[in-house]
Amino acid sequence: MSANLLAIFYLISGVLFILALRGLSSPETSRQGNFFGILGMAIAIGVTILSIGNFSTGFIFLLIFLLIGGSIGAFIAFKIPMTAMPELVAGFHSLVGLAAVFVAISAFLNPEVFNLGFPGKIKIASLIEMSLGAAIGAITFTGSVIAFLKLRGLMSGSPITFFGQHFINLALGLLLVGLIIYLCNTQNEYLFWSLITISFLVGILLIIPIGGADMPVVISMLNSYSGWAAAGIGFTLENSALIITGALVGSSGAILSYIMCKGMNRSFFNVILGGWGANEDSSKSVSKEQKPVKNGNADDAAFLMKNASSVIIVPGYGMAVAQAQHALREMVDSLKKNGVKVSYAIHPVAGRMPGHMNVLLAEANVPYDEVFELEDINNDFANCDVAYVIGANDVTNPVAKTDPQSPIYGMPILDVEKSKSVLFVKRSLSPGYAGIDNDLFYRENTLMLFADAKKMTEEITKSL
Amino acid sequence: MEIDPFIFRLSIFILAIFVGYYVVWSVTPSLHTPLMSVTNAISSVIIVGAIVAALAGDNSKIFDTANIFGFLAIILAAVNIFGGFLVTHRMLAMYKKKKKSK
Numbered sequence: 001m002s003a004n005l006l007a008i009f010y011l012i013s014g015v016l017f018i019l020a021l022r023g024l025s026s027p028e029t030s031r032q033g034n035f036f037g038i039l040g041m042a043i044a045i046g047v048t049i050l051s052i053g054n055f056s057t058g059f060i061f062l063l064i065f066l067l068i069g070g071s072i073g074a075f076i077a078f079k080i081p082m083t084a085m086p087e088l089v090a091g092f093h094s095l096v097g098l099a100a101v102f103v104a105i106s107a108f109l110n111p112e113v114f115n116l117g118f119p120g121k122i123k124i125a126s127l128i129e130m131s132l133g134a135a136i137g138a139i140t141f142t143g144s145v146i147a148f149l150k151l152r153g154l155m156s157g158s159p160i161t162f163f164g165q166h167f168i169n170l171a172l173g174l175l176l177v178g179l180i181i182y183l184c185n186t187q188n189e190y191l192f193w194s195l196i197t198i199s200f201l202v203g204i205l206l207i208i209p210i211g212g213a214d215m216p217v218v219i220s221m222l223n224s225y226s227g228w229a230a231a232g233i234g235f236t237l238e239n240s241a242l243i244i245t246g247a248l249v250g251s252s253g254a255i256l257s258y259i260m261c262k263g264m265n266r267s268f269f270n271v272i273l274g275g276w277g278a279n280e281d282s283s284k285s286v287s288k289e290q291k292p293v294k295n296g297n298a299d300d301a302a303f304l305m306k307n308a309s310s311v312i313i314v315p316g317y318g319m320a321v322a323q324a325q326h327a328l329r330e331m332v333d334s335l336k337k338n339g340v341k342v343s344y345a346i347h348p349v350a351g352r353m354p355g356h357m358n359v360l361l362a363e364a365n366v367p368y369d370e371v372f373e374l375e376d377i378n379n380d381f382a383n384c385d386v387a388y389v390i391g392a393n394d395v396t397n398p399v400a401k402t403d404p405q406s407p408i409y410g411m412p413i414l415d416v417e418k419s420k421s422v423l424f425v426k427r428s429l430s431p432g433y434a435g436i437d438n439d440l441f442y443r444e445n446t447l448m449l450f451a452d453a454k455k456m457t458e459e460i461t462k463s464l
Numbered sequence: 465m466e467i468d469p470f471i472f473r474l475s476i477f478i479l480a481i482f483v484g485y486y487v488v489w490s491v492t493p494s495l496h497t498p499l500m501s502v503t504n505a506i507s508s509v510i511i512v513g514a515i516v517a518a519l520a521g522d523n524s525k526i527f528d529t530a531n532i533f534g535f536l537a538i539i540l541a542a543v544n545i546f547g548g549f550l551v552t553h554r555m556l557a558m559y560k561k562k563k564k565s566k
Contacts, residue, residue: 010512013509014480017506017509018480018483018484018487020502020506021484021487021488021491021499021502021503022487022490024491024492024495024498024499024502025490025491025492026492027492027494027495027556027559027561030495030498030556030559031553031556031557033502034498034502034549034552034553034556037502037505037506037549037552038549040506040509041505041506041508041509041545041549044509044511044512045511045512045515048512048515048516049515052515052516052519057526058518058519058526058531059519061518061526061535062515062518062519062535062538065518065535065538065539065542066538066542067542068539068542069538069539069540069541069542069543069545069546070542070543070545070546071546072539072542072543072546072547073542073543073544073545073546073547073548073550074546074547074550076543076547076551077546077547077548077550077551077554078550078554080551082555082558085497085501085551085555088501088547088551089497089500089501089504092501092504092505092543092544092547092548093504095508095540095541095543095544096504096507096508096510096540096541096544098537098540099508099510099511099514099537099540099541099544100510102514102533102534102536102537102540103510103513103514103517103533103534103537105530105533106513106514106517106518106530106531106533106534106537107513107517109529109530109533110517110520110521110528110530110531112520113516113517113520113521113530114513114516114517125470219500220500223500223503223504226504226507227503227507230507230509230510231477233510233513234473234477234510235470235473235477236513237512237513237516238469238473239512239513240473240476241509241512242509242510242512242513243473243476243477243480244476244477244480245506245507245509246477246480246507247476247477247478247480247481247483247484248480248483248484248487248488248503248506249484249503249504249506249507250481250484251481251484251485251488252484252488252499252503253500253503255485255488255489256488256496256499256500259493259496346493346494348493353496353497353500354493354496354497354499354500355493355494355495355496355497355498355499355500356497358493358494358495358496358497359497359498359555359558362494362555362558362559362560363558365558365560367560367561367562368494368559368560368561369561369562370562371494373493373494
């Protein structure tokens with residue numbers, strides 16, 4: 001196959017990938033979009049194999065490895081529970097990162113195959129491209145592994161910080177730049193290996209200071225990195241499908257990070273440089289004295305909601321932890337039978353990754369046109385009878401609007417306090433991730449339901 | 465004067481960033497999780513590099529270091545391709561509209 005024809009096929013794959021993302025603008029077109037993506041991938045792999053035209057031993061090995069990887073991937077995809085989606089995505093990012101590193105190593109060791117020159121005499125531009133691809137890929141790999149461990153609970157979700165951390169990261173970053181320059185001058189193999197090793201280290205150091213609830217930003221950021229790594233390799237291999245895909249994924253991840261940061265009213269650097277949990281805030285110790293709380297049970301909650309005309313449900317990470325989404329939908333079904341209008345309000349940073357709550361609700365067969373984003377539903381709280389907050393906390397805290405001293409001041413929140421009554425399902429009065437007390441607990445119109453989210457929801461359904 | 469092919473690739477890259485920017489902003493927030501899993505799957509198109517690396521040279525070279533790294537990258541990317549597209553499909557199949565009867 002001629003190089004030009006090959007390039008045209010890669011271009012077609014690239015366009016199909018654009019259509020795959022475009023399909024996600026609405027749930028109706030999304031399935032078709034996914035199909036375009038698969039088609040694009042099949043074309044890219046197919047023409048690459050045809051262009052090599054080597055159908056002997058190597059080809060058989062290729063099929064075997066493809067099959068091994070494919071079955072592992074398919075097995076995971078079918079088995080994984082929807083609540084575990086954040087760690088799955090983090091895990092998949094790490095694989096892309098590592099694959100980029102491996103391809104870069106391969107290109108460095110055997111540059112003739114990719115038309116990049118000869119070992120020890122690789123073209124400077126290609127060397128820069130593959131170094132960047134390898135470095136970003138390595139950072140993506142270890143960073144995603146740490147994110148995976150934190151999300152999976154195999155590693156503490158609290159930020160790990162130490163003295164001089166930012167200084168060390170800066171020094172390592174500069175060292176990486178220096179190594180790339182030196183590598184271009186000398187083409188020394190050991191410099192290439194140290195470049196990759198140091199990038200692995202940087203990936204770890206970048207992610208350990210970031211706390212559990214900032215994971216939406218981290219995952220989006222790593223998503224972006226995996227894209228830039230792919231683009232770097234795409235330049236090395238002069239492959240337009242890879243360049244287009246890298247650019248798409250890179251900008252997609254960057255936009256998601258931006259949306260997540262905006263959802264918390266924090267700058268990107270603020271998140272990257274360390275979690276909230278790390279700084280000792282004045283607000284932490286303020287409210288140690290016991291304030292009166294209205295404590296309710298399932299019957300009270302059922303009574304309140306049955307007699308309401310409209311209920312808004314505010315799910316948060318706690319719902320995912322308790323796996324309460326199915327119980328919640330059953331409760332809503334019985335409410336609907338009683339003629340209650342129910343909708344769901346999703347905060348941009350609810351859960352551990354962008355869109356986490358939407359997927360869980362979709363899994364529980366909640367129709368997507370009952371689920372609303374913050375800006376679309378926030379005005380409705382004033383006219384709603386009951387707000388049912390399940391597993392969310394900081395995103396409802398009115399202190400974000402009133403107290404400039406508070407660490408979450410300025411963060412957009414769901415105006416839960418405007419509804420006639422608020423039901424708060426929570427295991428205890430403990431503060432949320434930001435480490436601040438939620439004023440809402442002590443309000444006259446708030447009823448606290450102290451229990452496991454799933455159990456409580458099931459009990460309410462029974463009493464309805 | 466001839467233009468370096470690198471400039472062409474750079475143009476593709478920059479334009480694709482812009483396309484990505486506008487396409488991703490049009491993605492509805494409720495589909496952000498499938499967006500992440502599908503971007504994950506498509507970035508595994510890096511497998512084309514892995515295939516070239518793995519099949520380089522004649523058959524006697526299949527277990528050279530460079531080729532072995534290629535094969536390893538094929539496994540990793542294949543996990544991602546199959547896993548990424550299938551899990552996205554699984555998620556998207558769950559998004560349903562309200563039934564008319566309700």
